[in-house]
Amino acid sequence: MADVLLSVEGLTRRFDVSKPWLNRVIEREERQFLTASENVSFEIKRGETFALVGESGSGKSTIAKMIVGLLEPSAGVIRFDGQQMDFASGAAMRTLRRRFQMIFQDPFASLNPRWRVEDIIAEPIRTFGLLRGAEISKEVGRLLDLVGLSAADGAKFPHEFSGGQRQRIAIARALSSKPEFIVCDEPTSALDVSVQAQILNLMRDLQDEFGLTYLLISHDLSVVRHMANRIGVLYLGRLVEVAESKRLFTDPQHPYTRMLLDAVPDLALSGRRRMPVTGEIPNPINPPSGCTFHPRCPKVMDICKASNPPDYPTSTGTAACHLLAPQEVASTGR
Amino acid sequence: MAAPLLSVRDLIVEFPTRRGTLRALDRVSFDIAEGEVLGMVGESGAGKSLTGAAIIGLLEPPGRIAGGEIWLRGERIDNLPREKMRRVRGRRIGMVFQDPLTSLNPLYTVAEQLIETIRTHMDLSEKEARARAVGLLDRVGIPAAARRIDDYPHHFSGGMRQRVVIALALAAEPELVIADEPTTALDVSVQAQIIDVLKEICAERGASVMLITHDMGVIAETADRVAVLYAGRLAEIGPVRDVIQAAEHPYTAGLMGSIPTLTQTAERLTQIPGSMPRLNAIPQGCAFNPRCPKVFERCYRDQPNLIARADGRHVSCWLYDAQEKEVSHG
Ligand SMILES: Nc1ncnc2c1ncn2[C@@H]1O[C@H](COP(=O)(O)OP(=O)(O)OP(=O)(O)O)[C@@H](O)[C@H]1O
Ligand SMILES: Nc1ncnc2c1ncn2[C@@H]1O[C@H](COP(=O)(O)OP(=O)(O)OP(=O)(O)O)[C@@H](O)[C@H]1O
Ligand code: SF4
Ligand SMILES: [Mg+2]
Ligand SMILES: [Mg+2]
Numbered sequence: 001m002a003d004v005l006l007s008v009e010g011l012t013r014r015f016d017v018s019k020p021w022l023n024r025v026i027e028r029e030e031r032q033f034l035t036a037s038e039n040v041s042f043e044i045k046r047g048e049t050f051a052l053v054g055e056s057g058s059g060k061s062t063i064a065k066m067i068v069g070l071l072e073p074s075a076g077v078i079r080f081d082g083q084q085m086d087f088a089s090g091a092a093m094r095t096l097r098r099r100f101q102m103i104f105q106d107p108f109a110s111l112n113p114r115w116r117v118e119d120i121i122a123e124p125i126r127t128f129g130l131l132r133g134a135e136i137s138k139e140v141g142r143l144l145d146l147v148g149l150s151a152a153d154g155a156k157f158p159h160e161f162s163g164g165q166r167q168r169i170a171i172a173r174a175l176s177s178k179p180e181f182i183v184c185d186e187p188t189s190a191l192d193v194s195v196q197a198q199i200l201n202l203m204r205d206l207q208d209e210f211g212l213t214y215l216l217i218s219h220d221l222s223v224v225r226h227m228a229n230r231i232g233v234l235y236l237g238r239l240v241e242v243a244e245s246k247r248l249f250t251d252p253q254h255p256y257t258r259m260l261l262d263a264v265p266d267l268a269l270s271g272r273r274r275m276p277v278t279g280e281i282p283n284p285i286n287p288p289s290g291c292t293f294h295p296r297c298p299k300v301m302d303i304c305k306a307s308n309p310p311d312y313p314t315s316t317g318t319a320a321c322h323l324l325a326p327q328e329v330a331s332t333g334r
Numbered sequence: 335m336a337a338p339l340l341s342v343r344d345l346i347v348e349f350p351t352r353r354g355t356l357r358a359l360d361r362v363s364f365d366i367a368e369g370e371v372l373g374m375v376g377e378s379g380a381g382k383s384l385t386g387a388a389i390i391g392l393l394e395p396p397g398r399i400a401g402g403e404i405w406l407r408g409e410r411i412d413n414l415p416r417e418k419m420r421r422v423r424g425r426r427i428g429m430v431f432q433d434p435l436t437s438l439n440p441l442y443t444v445a446e447q448l449i450e451t452i453r454t455h456m457d458l459s460e461k462e463a464r465a466r467a468v469g470l471l472d473r474v475g476i477p478a479a480a481r482r483i484d485d486y487p488h489h490f491s492g493g494m495r496q497r498v499v500i501a502l503a504l505a506a507e508p509e510l511v512i513a514d515e516p517t518t519a520l521d522v523s524v525q526a527q528i529i530d531v532l533k534e535i536c537a538e539r540g541a542s543v544m545l546i547t548h549d550m551g552v553i554a555e556t557a558d559r560v561a562v563l564y565a566g567r568l569a570e571i572g573p574v575r576d577v578i579q580a581a582e583h584p585y586t587a588g589l590m591g592s593i594p595t596l597t598q599t600a601e602r603l604t605q606i607p608g609s610m611p612r613l614n615a616i617p618q619g620c621a622f623n624p625r626c627p628k629v630f631e632r633c634y635r636d637q638p639n640l641i642a643r644a645d646g647r648h649v650s651c652w653l654y655d656a657q658e659k660e661v662s663h664g
Contacts, residue, residue: 197592226594265551
């Protein structure tokens, strides 16, 4: 089970956010780029759930879109089951595309309102020519049943369903091409907690039944804690820490991870004292020098302003923070 | 016991429609004591915002108060003439909404908006009002407030804007602040800061807070008591710790179990089957009866009222009715 299904290496995406040419000339401005993902590397093993967490704008969706082929990387390599994804080759992408699917945050926007539910679910089956005729409607009925709806719901339109039911339809659709890998971008953020619990339980059951591999994207640390085996923490497009789920929550290594954990309201009413959170995410167009977290970091040292920390190994992963440097390096930084 | 600051009694809000009248709030009753933070939770559509809107007299037509009373420090405010209600709003009750842009006018600087609000409600000169505005911004944690006060709202980040809105809501020293999802649009790290600021300043000035949110974690850390709404009815109300750690209403219990936490290790989350009914399909009897794991015959017949429990708790569930004692515990 330990083999790697997906790996990304040095994944980088820059967006050109310059003003129009004429404005630039008049205002004497340079071209401006926003680096939404910078040199991101991680691996996802077959059958596991790997989660990316981070605040709004940290680059979660950008990475998800590159992985499923909706957005071309500026640099870096994505390998699926050992095979490098080649954006230039349409045919190769198509065979790969069938093996993974994506579920989006907004179940209202991601389902075509003019299509019947059965056609929405059958679309991947038809696109990839997996089944034909009566077999398709039988399969759609089976999928609806699997996600807790009924075959009769296939004849209805998306607006006839609640948010949670629509997300079930999106999941049924994602499962219809029998993918091995599903990228879930904030699958429950638009839902109430009681509905969220239904969807998260369903995702788990399906994983157990079909051995699915998930990339789960969320800003909700408790959801991630509940679902993931391993977690990557993003800050301004950089992966600042990767660790096994349990370890990340009991022993965070990066000060940003610690800050995120501290910010989560405590339902257990343990009277845990929180470290006050300071500052906000800086402007990604002009990120701070060195470690981009340094303006908010309670443990900032001189070296943090000057140089971008490399990934240092931790007990179950890596963390990019100068505090983790071997002793002599850290002491020169003080 | 001192009289409560706010008292809501059997509040009914209805929407007349072509296909009959929808009852969106059904006999909701609760008090907010002086200096208290009351949390109000519930799923989307439960009626949280409507409750807030009814209190401040901002129900959007055709929605209307069809029954009940609202009292603010012994004065009835649900039937005040418009002009009088406008004075209560802003002066005695401040508001913070989810989207800071609904409370801020993009065309005016923060200074202009704060000063206008202050001067509408308080007898201060332009200069005094400005000084007060700078002090408020400083208090809510806007760095270099004296300089930034002349910026426009869009010059601020989302979290900073929400601080400005809090400053605006507190400008006239209201007795009650109604905050409707004040942090839902913000990142977790910023959320914690905003909640801290809101709580601190209200405590400092002795203002009570009605905090509307669907985030139980925020309530747990902020509120003294919590009210749980379900389908326009109050399911349970009581001290935060009691309700969170030992929910009595089957809906609250299910809700608490369905929230993943940072410390639990459960494989599966508790799941409440189905979803909250729409207003035109609320079942007879208890509104929760189709989803309730403890439902019994009486629940299909009669609608439960709030039943007083120990320690100031109230729950509307037939399991706790004196007559049902043997049924529920036998
Ligand atoms: N097409 C684009 N053009 C310019 N900038 C973009 C584009 N898409 C994303 N960005 C920027 O890239 C950064 C990362 O965006 P992304 O959507 O990946 O964030 P996210 O982590 O998914 O945030 P959220 O939690 O809000 O969904 C943001 O600063 C965003 O404004
Ligand atoms: N103009 C209207 N006409 C008919 N029904 C309405 C109208 N406005 C609100 N409602 C209904 O009143 C109920 C309560 O709405 P309210 O906005 O108070 O919910 P809420 O608890 O604040 O939910 P959310 O968490 O989504 O903000 C909902 O079922 C809503 O559909
Ligand atoms: S009254 Fe009956 S149906 Fe309603 S919550 Fe109590 S036990 Fe369940
Ligand atoms: Mg996103
Ligand atoms: Mg609302």
